[in-house]
Amino acid sequence: MPFLPVEAFKWPGIVDFADTDAEAVFLSSATGGRRSRHPVLSTTFYDTVAAAWFEACVGDGPFWFVAHLPTYEAMGVESSLIHMVRVLMARFGTPESLFVPDPAELRARVSRSRGPSRGRRHAPLILFGTAFGMLEMIEDEPIRLPIDSLVVETGGMKSRRRDVDRVSLHRRLAAGFGLPRESIRSEYGMCEMLSQCYTLGGETFHAPPWVRVKVVDPDRPHLEVERGRPGLLAVFDLANGHSVSPILTEDIVREEAAGFEVLGRLGNADLRGCNFLFEQSV
Amino acid sequence: MTTTGYALIADAFAEAARLWLRPGFADRAGAIEDTLKCSNTFTPEALETAVDTIMSRLQRGVLDSWIAGRCTNSPCSVAVLNAGNVPFVGLQDLLAVACTGHTYLGIVSSKSPHLLPSFVSTVARILPRLRVSFSGLETALNRCDALIATGADTTVNQIESAAAKAGIDPRRILLRGTRISVAVLDGREINGELDALARDALLHEGRGCLNVCIIFAPADQDWGSVLASMSRLRSLYPPHESTVQTIQQEALLYKATGQRYHQQAGVLLVDGEPEPKRPGVVVWSRYSTLRDVEDWIDRNADRLQAVIVSARVALRTGPVGMCLPGQSHDPPLDWAPDRRDTVEFLVGV
Numbered sequence: 001m002p003f004l005p006v007e008a009f010k011w012p013g014i015v016d017f018a019d020t021d022a023e024a025v026f027l028s029s030a031t032g033g034r035r036s037r038h039p040v041l042s043t044t045f046y047d048t049v050a051a052a053w054f055e056a057c058v059g060d061g062p063f064w065f066v067a068h069l070p071t072y073e074a075m076g077v078e079s080s081l082i083h084m085v086r087v088l089m090a091r092f093g094t095p096e097s098l099f100v101p102d103p104a105e106l107r108a109r110v111s112r113s114r115g116p117s118r119g120r121r122h123a124p125l126i127l128f129g130t131a132f133g134m135l136e137m138i139e140d141e142p143i144r145l146p147i148d149s150l151v152v153e154t155g156g157m158k159s160r161r162r163d164v165d166r167v168s169l170h171r172r173l174a175a176g177f178g179l180p181r182e183s184i185r186s187e188y189g190m191c192e193m194l195s196q197c198y199t200l201g202g203e204t205f206h207a208p209p210w211v212r213v214k215v216v217d218p219d220r221p222h223l224e225v226e227r228g229r230p231g232l233l234a235v236f237d238l239a240n241g242h243s244v245s246p247i248l249t250e251d252i253v254r255e256e257a258a259g260f261e262v263l264g265r266l267g268n269a270d271l272r273g274c275n276f277l278f279e280q281s282v
Numbered sequence: 283m284t285t286t287g288y289a290l291i292a293d294a295f296a297e298a299a300r301l302w303l304r305p306g307f308a309d310r311a312g313a314i315e316d317t318l319k320c321s322n323t324f325t326p327e328a329l330e331t332a333v334d335t336i337m338s339r340l341q342r343g344v345l346d347s348w349i350a351g352r353c354t355n356s357p358c359s360v361a362v363l364n365a366g367n368v369p370f371v372g373l374q375d376l377l378a379v380a381c382t383g384h385t386y387l388g389i390v391s392s393k394s395p396h397l398l399p400s401f402v403s404t405v406a407r408i409l410p411r412l413r414v415s416f417s418g419l420e421t422a423l424n425r426c427d428a429l430i431a432t433g434a435d436t437t438v439n440q441i442e443s444a445a446a447k448a449g450i451d452p453r454r455i456l457l458r459g460t461r462i463s464v465a466v467l468d469g470r471e472i473n474g475e476l477d478a479l480a481r482d483a484l485l486h487e488g489r490g491c492l493n494v495c496i497i498f499a500p501a502d503q504d505w506g507s508v509l510a511s512m513s514r515l516r517s518l519y520p521p522h523e524s525t526v527q528t529i530q531q532e533a534l535l536y537k538a539t540g541q542r543y544h545q546q547a548g549v550l551l552v553d554g555e556p557e558p559k560r561p562g563v564v565v566w567s568r569y570s571t572l573r574d575v576e577d578w579i580d581r582n583a584d585r586l587q588a589v590i591v592s593a594r595v596a597l598r599t600g601p602v603g604m605c606l607p608g609q610s611h612d613p614p615l616d617w618a619p620d621r622r623d624t625v626e627f628l629v630g631v
Contacts, residue, residue, distance in 0.1 A: 002531065005560075011539030033557055165440055219323060219561075220524050221531075264440070268558040269585065270460045272367070272489055 003214075003221060003234040003248035006192045009036035015243045017041050026080035026191040029071065038080070038191045041242045046194055047087045049239045053208040054088055057198040058126070058150065058185070061092035066110055068129040068137075069154075070101040080191045081154065085128055094123045103137045111143050125149040127177075128187075131169055138176025145177045152198075154187035166203045166262065188262065192247055194239035197259070204256040212236040215255045218271055221248055230254050230263055283353040283383030291380050292345045294409035299340035301404060302333065313400035322366060322393035323487040323522045323561070331485070331519075332369035333397075335612050340377075348616040349381045352629045358454075359385040360628065361426035363419070363433075363441075364398060366391025367489040372398055374615060375430050375624060376414070382628040385413040387422040423447075428454035428631040430624070454631045458620045461491035461587035462558050463610055466575055467508075468595045469500040471607075475592055476511035478608025482590050484515050484549065485611050487525045488561035491587040491619070492610040495558040497551075498575045501568040505544065505551055508566075512549040521548030525562040532563050572597055587619070 008014055015022075015038075022039035024046070029035075040046050065088060072079040082099075089097040100106040110125060125146055127134075131153040137143065145151070151173055170184040177184075182201030189196040197205040207213050215231040217223045225231035233253040236246045250267055253260040302310045314329055360379045364372030372388070376398060379386040390398055399416050406412045423429070429450055431441050438457055445455055465479055483494040497508065521529075529550040536543040542553040552559060556567040556578060569575050576598050579589060586602045590610050597604075601621060605613075618624065 005535065008535055008539055011541065013539055033555060165443065168443065220527065222527070267460075268560050269462045269495075272462065272491070272493060272495060272558060272561045 001236075001246055003216070003236075003246045004244045005248045006036065006190070006250065008244070009038055009192045010034040012037075015039050015041070017242055024077065024083065026083070027075065027078040028191045029075065029079070036190075036192050038194070038243060040194065043083070046083070046239070047091075049195055049208075049210075050084045050087050051091045053196055053198070055092070056208070057200060057206065058152075059092075062094050062123050063092055063097070063126045063150075064123040065089045065093040065097035065126050065128065066106065067099045068101065068103070068106050068127065068133060069099065070133065071130070073099055073101055080194075081189065084189070084196065096123075103133075107137065107141075107143055110145055110149075122148075127151045129153060131173075131186075134173060135169070135176070138173070142176045142178065145179060147179065149177070149179060150183050150185055151177055151179065152185045152187050154189065170203065190249070193235060193237050193249075194243075195237045203261050204259040205262065206259040207235070210238040213255070213260055215253055215260065216248070218252075218266055227255055232266060233260060233262075283357065285351075287383065288349065288351075288353055288381060290409055291412065292342055292349070294405050294412065295340060295377060295380070296342040296345065297408050298401060298404040299337040302337040302401065305330070309400050309404045313396045316396040316400075317369070317394055320366075320393055320395065323489060323524050324369060324394070325487070325519060325522050327519045328486055329369050332611075336370050336373060339612070339615065340373075344615055345377065345381060348614075349378075349625060352382060352625050354383045354629055354631070356631075357383045357385065358427035358631060359387055359425055360428045360430060360631070361387040361389065361422040363389050363429075363431040364391055364394075365432055366393030366395070368486050368611075369394065370397050370401075371490065373401070374613075374617070374619075376402070377615065378624045378628055379430075380412065380414060382625060384428075384628060384631075386415070387426050388414070388416045389419050389422050390416055423450070426450065428456075428628075430456045430458075430627075432458040433460075456622065456624065456627045458622075459585075461585060461620060462495050463492050463586065463588040463590060463605075464496040464498060464556070464579075465494045465590040465607070466498045466572075466595060466597055467500065467503065468572075468592070469503045470594075471507075471592065473507070473511065475607045476508055477514060478606075479508065479590065480511040480515040481608055482610040483564045484512060484521075485519060487522050488563070490611070492605070492613060493561075494564070494590055494610060495561075496556045496565045496567055498556065498567050498569050498578075501570055503568075505553075505566050509544055509546065509549065509551060512551070512564075513546060516546075516548040521562070528560050528562040532560060 019039055023043040024040045026038045027035050067085045072081050100109060170181055173184045174181045186199040187196055188205045195208055195211050197207045199205055214234040215225050216234045217225050218232045230252050233249045233251045238245060250265050252263045252266045254263060301307050318326060362372060362375045376386055388398060402414050423444060429445050433441055441457060533545045533550055536552055544551045550563045551566050552563060553566045559565055579599050579602055583600055583602050588603045588605045589599045590605050590607055591597050
């Protein structure tokens with residue numbers, strides 16, 4: 001089956017309905033050049049999908065969500081990530097859940113706090129943030145979160161020229177927030193794919209049962225690589241039913257027993273260049 | 283290293299290159315045959331051309347001008363991670379390490395594991411004490427004192443952490459990132475120049491940091507003459523099967539999304555913004571004034587390897603090196619990838 005490169009979402013014509021019928025239009029973050037655009041026919045359907053897999057991977061709460069996603073917040077309704085976090089807050093969050101774009105305010109709100117209570121029951125904190133935004137914050141000065149907190153890093157691995165591998169990222173986040181490694185999670189999502197994947201305390205991303213994952217040869221995307229070798233992530237996402245389900249991402253991954261590990265990104269320029277390391281992962 | 287030591291090494295490489303210029307030379311013929319069986323995008327025509335070009339350039343006098351007496355007083359072991367996207371892409375590093383007096387520990391790509399080792403075995407028959415060997419990545423990292431590696435920007439940290447784990451001093455690591463090259467036309471090109479440009483864009487199936495992946499052309503220039511040159515090039519260098527597939531898939535994508543493109547045997551040119559496409563696809567990006575192109579080059583200087591442009595075009599490229607059409611795949615030995623002189627680095631480690 002041919003997988004459509006995500007680049008196609010930068011052009012019109014990838015949905016089977018009129019643009020005017022879209023309940024939402026998600027855009028990729030602005031990193032220069034043309035942005036991807038994904039019209040969504042039913043936000044109710046999107047919300048159900050987002051909530052179902054979050055609940056399966058993390059739980060049904062209630063949680064005290066605190067989101068630190070300043071660059072995405074600036075995109076407002078155009079950001080699928082912001083939309084998703086709002087959905088999670090509405091479904092599984094306490095009324096005190098909120099977005100905090102300012103790092104100083106965030107530090108003041110979550111440090112040593114036990115979080116607001118919901119009746120007699122304690123509501124664990126879930127801190128959503130971009131990987132690099134949170135790293136910058138804790139590298140200035142660590143923040144000790146309540147021990148039952150979860151940190152979910154998302155969205156920010158591709159915003160920097162230099163990447164940090166996920167093991168090191170999770171280790172630094174755990175140390176900086178004073179949490180065990182298994183309390184650091186990652187979310188994998190993009191505007192071109194309406195489902196999300198989560199890590200469950202390690203580095204392996206788990207996809208929902210309505211998503212099929214393949215790892216393909218970057219040079220020959222119609223061929224799968226040998227199991228355990230790095231390749232491009234190709235997904236078949238049934239949630240993309242009104243656009244294109246089989247999509248080819250630009251993420252280099254390695255298939256794991258129960259999911260996939262993201263190793264980095266491989267753009268068209270990388271495909272052309274002298275890129276030894278995706279052949280033999282260091 | 284002594285002058286005599288350098289002379290012996292330089293002579294051995296030059297003599298081996300002379301032998302490799304003979305198409306029937308057993309080491310060369312065997313390496314080419316084995317390389318074409320590997321999972322890569324090399325074609326017999328492009329591979330033979332690459333070997334001829336590289337070996338004809340590798341002469342004692344050229345080595346002398348390049349090395350210019352720059353040999354190390356503190357020889358050490360240098361690991362080199364060789365890419366496999368273009369034939370003999372790591373030869374310059376091999377020559378630099380050996381000629382400056384260091385010990386070379388090569389790691390070859392599974393896409394091209396035969397060319398360098400086979401050439402080295404020819405050299406080693408001439409100079410048995412040549413300090414060059416090949417091994418796996420982990421072995422080389424554990425045995426080396428310095429490292430030369432190339433990787434995508436997102437993997438640079440992976441290299442650094444692997445090197446740190448192996449105890450390599452960060453000052454002894456030369457990392458090269460992802461780079462692309464572009465060409466700039468002024469609309470007055472003659473056929474010879476366009477044929478040369480076609481070679482820059484299509485030889486080696488769009489691989490390599492010196493390959494032209496974007497052609498800037500005046501807004502009113504028709505791409506017909508460039509396509510004709512590309513067609514002529516393809517009659518000499520037929521496309522690899524994977525390029526044919528890429529072109530088919532990409533053309534379908536452009537058709538579905540309403541982008542303007544032209545597809546012919548082994549060639550896909552797409553009209554659009556100056557962003558690289560998959561290997562095998564060339565972007566035709568229109569400009570209003572050369573100033574617009576200069577601004578783009580300025581903004582993208584850190585990801586550009588070279589700008590291919592005719593000498594008559596008055597184009598300011600800042601720190602990015604310029605190259606005449608037809609020469610991008612044949613850089614001179616003293617070429618400095620990523621604008622860093624490899625010999626200088628090796629003398630300093």
